[in-house]
Amino acid sequence: ALKSVLRTKVPFKVGRMCYSSSSVPTTKLFIDGKFVDSKSSEWLDIHNPATNEVIARVPKATQEEMQAAVDSCSRAFHSWSETSILTRQQVFLRYQQLIKDNIKELAKSITLEQGKTLADAEGDVFRGLQVVEHTCSITSLMLGETLPSITKDMDTYTYRLPIGVCAGIAPFNFPAMIPLWMFPMGMVCGNTYLLKPSERVPGCTMLLAKMLQDAGAPDGTLNIIHGQHDAVNFICDNPAIKAISFVGSNQAGEYIYERGSKNGKRVQSNMGAKNHGVVMPDANKENTLNQLVGAAFGAAGQRCMALSTAILVGEARSWLPELVQRAKALRVNAGDQPGADVGPLISPQARDRVCSLIQSGVDEGATVLLDGRDVKVKGYENGNFVGPTIIGNVTPNMKCYTEEIFGPVLVVLEADTLDDAISLVNRNPYGNGTAIFTTNGATARKYTHEVDVGQVGVNVPIPVPLPMFSFTGSRGSFRGDMNFYGKQGIQFYTQIKTVTSQWKAEDATLKSPAVTMPT
Ligand code: NAD
Secondary structure (H helix, E strand, O other): OHHHHHEEOOOOOOOOOHHHHOOOOEEOEEEOOEEEOOOOOOEEEEEOOOOOOEEEEEEOOOHHHHHHHHHHHHHHHHHHHHOOHHHHHHHHHHHHHHHHHOHHHHHHHHHHHHOOOHHHHHHHHHHHHHHHHHHOOHHHHOOOOEEEEEEOOEEEEEEEEEOOEEEEEOOOOOOOHHHHHHHHHHHHOOOEEEEEOOOOOOHHHHHHHHHHHHOOOOOOOEEEOOOOHHHHHHHHHOOOEEEEEEEOOHHHHHHHHHHHHHOOOEEEEEOOOOEEEEEOOOOOHHHHHHHHHHHHHHHHHOOOOOEEEEEEEHHHHHHHHHHHHHHHOOOEOOOOOOOOOEOOOOOHHHHHHHHHHHHHHHHOOOEEEEOOOOOOOOOOOOOOOOOOEEEEOOOOOOHHHHOOOOOOEEEEEEEOOHHHHHHHHHHOOEEOEEEEEOOOHHHHHHHHHHOOOOEEEEOOOOOOOOOOOOEOOEEOOEEOOOOEOHHHHHHHOEEEEEEEEEOOOHHHOOOOOOOOOOO
8 A cells, every 4th residue: 555655657758768658667756745756867677686577667866856855854954953852752653663563565665676585674674663763762862961060150061953954875785774774863863864765675765754754754854866876976965965874885985975075064884894704613513503604695695794704713614514504405585485595686787796706716716615606496587596605715815705795605714713813804804794603701702802893793693783882884894983873873963062151140240351261
């Protein structure tokens, strides 16, 4: 039912292309509280990654449409930022319930456009929902500070205030969670929000926008535009936009960080990863191998926190054949099929890229221990599937190690000692996530203290922090000063005003001008 509100089947023209009489559904823009058809002449196809059928189209919003969206945000900011914090809290209390009520429908739209399994898609929504639930604590999260009597009759206090129109630019791999890291946090602080979802998976975001409207968010508080580079440049350059939250690749993230910062905006940019799982020989073998396999191949490896690199330390090297056996047992299938463990990659280009990175390992002397390149999925022969792949004998100079693969591929390196493993992880340019598997507390402590990575798991393969903490990332995986959600998220979306006030009794009134610096 919700979907029919958001997409219409209307004939439309794309220049002289053959789409002119198409009845494929088109994705709307959300401007000033209305879901509107774009007047753009440029459209992109959205494919079901399991079949490569075109399931919808998304417009590249025109400059006028993008300007209308940001103007709507600017107008709405005046009243939304002055709306009582309890009213804003109520909107998000209703919102979290609506998301819970519609979790299955949201998950279905994710699986259709992104390809991940339905169970995993529900997890995608659920991790975003947790951030929305956390925004409902805004009445304590946004408290300022006070210090009474800093001098006679004088008190100082701070307000944490919204900053204005904020914008978010999202990637394809978490169609619910990552948009939900962005606009709920920004809006509950009193900002208005312009969101550009990934042009490859916009459907879930549109459903989320409709639910937010149903939860009572006033018109203009959230606007949604679609597009690629022009939309990104518009966001980086538009003077009304004060802050940009970006999640995606390094190529886009570094560009957006630089262009946005140069224009005086706050930018937080979460980027690529190469996450290492360090396996110590004293680890619980059964647990560790299952965790490694789940974290390497879940979501077909298209997670920024996927454990895509294993370092087997000392005698843990001998566990490799068993690791391969477990990975082999995973079922590759379309995400909506019962029992599917590993769904398709997002596009044929992504599939080709992953296969060529596997081949580069072979060419550089590594050994493919499990090869998913020729996987066939019955009934889905045109899908972008790659089966679980494990590459052994990998060394740090190989391309399959230096590049983020973003597919169901685990590269395996070996180390003699924990120190060697730490040094390997710290030499890698990325610092998003890592995990160590051990039963020794001292080993775990040494690793967590010495490794230069934002998120560390001890016997936890995907240590994505809950929203009362912040999602971090260091070195090549993050640019900016303040991270997503948690306390850092509140800081990112607010600014501080300090008020110093003096209220003197009548008989203490100043009798002459004080020309020296007050001390
Ligand atoms: P992407 O960078 O291709 O796209 C992200 C957004 O940037 C999209 O909205 C897209 O339209 C825009 N974009 C793409 N290329 C651009 C360019 N050259 N200039 C300006 N804008 C551009 O990323 P993706 O493929 O959608 O997502 C996968 C990447 O995201 C992986 O590298 C993954 O590690 C990363 N990621 C990181 C995190 C994190 O928190 N660190 C989380 C999820 C995904």
